[in-house]
Amino acid sequence: MALDHAILVSLLEKPGSGYELARRFERSIGYFWTATHQQIYRVLKRMEADGWVDVRGVPQRTRPDKKEYSVAAAGREALSRWLHDPIEPESVRHDLAVKIRGAAFDDPAALVREVERHQRMHQDRLAHYLAGEARDFGPPAGATGAPGSPVPPDPGRELQHAVLRGGIAYERMMIDWLDDVLATLHRLAPGR
């Protein structure tokens, strides 16, 4: 189980409430680990009981009070332990691939719209990633700039960028592959 660890990493990057975490899981972290707010609140409660996180009540005037969580020593140790443990490669749950193979026993042409819809979602996500990259990490390396920018490397920033580049590579791969799938589907059902 790595939701615990994903939350710990996120809280180390920046402490926050369950609600704020839930919103982060709709963007940045959520792109490689999904979680709903119900799940997050439940895990926070358990981690609090285990002493992995500290809570601090934050009264707010303009909105409901919140609880700000931050990582405690025990949580840092638990994360470190997990980081040093080997993990299995991701377990895949790729519905679309099942559908594509299933289309052989149904109408392949009917799948075209679904594949196009998925491709659009991946294109949107790619655009979103690229905008985020331009905003947070400046223009892509090698584009402009004086020789050797003197910015000192920040490990957190560098690693976040590396993960984001992974997301970008994934979306590009998916868009290309879905082009391939669409070509295959059209070849099988030339009409339409």
Next chain:
Amino acid sequence: MALDHAILVSLLEKPGSGYELARRFERSIGYFWTATHQQIYRVLKRMEADGWVDVRGVPQRTRPDKKEYSVAAAGREALSRWLHDPIEPESVRHDLAVKIRGAAFDDPAALVREVERHQRMHQDRLAHYLAGEARDFGPPAGATGAPGSPVPPDPGRELQHAVLRGGIAYERMMIDWLDDVLATLHRLAPGR
């Protein structure tokens, strides 16, 4: 839930026992949908009760008797319904990305071996895919052959090949990205 549908597709491609399905989920289908034998037996039992699959006892002399499952009309309809329903894009559970971001709060150099291990697994899987492609789908298009091979297109075969090409593209992308991650890790901890 799509394990039901993944099983239905697999049984449509070829009827088989729970044990055989479990082994298929360690190879072909398993590359985009994981399942253990316990889960498969349980789902088969439920689908049998719902009339989605038919069972046929197959006595065997040299090994324990087995139950061969095949898709019933109701199962075909259920699959068709699912194929026509829009689905959400895959929910991602990418432990390694969490680890990479987490490495900023631990020792980045310690992650190098883990990343290399994952890269090797992806290289192995890529080699396995390419071998399977060469075996089942012949040499890659455009390599040789007389103009216009007269083989009639088989939808099932074509779509299986398209999914396999997706797996190949995925593994290549991962290998390249992990190269990128390794370069980043080395940049952050040059000495080791």
Next chain:
DNA sequence: TCCTCCTATGCAACTAGTTGCATATACAAG
């Protein structure tokens, strides 16, 4: 003969994740 491996099926208990609902504050629009 015993031991291990492969085939073959399954239960029980647990953990993780999803879905649906409930509550409450504050602000803005109508």
Next chain:
DNA sequence: CTTGTATATGCAACTAGTTGCATAGGAGGA
């Protein structure tokens, strides 16, 4: 003054997936 939206937290019930264990026949080797 009601309605809608955003913030903020949570319970309960359900579904899906994992882990550990159990059983059993036949093949092949020590």
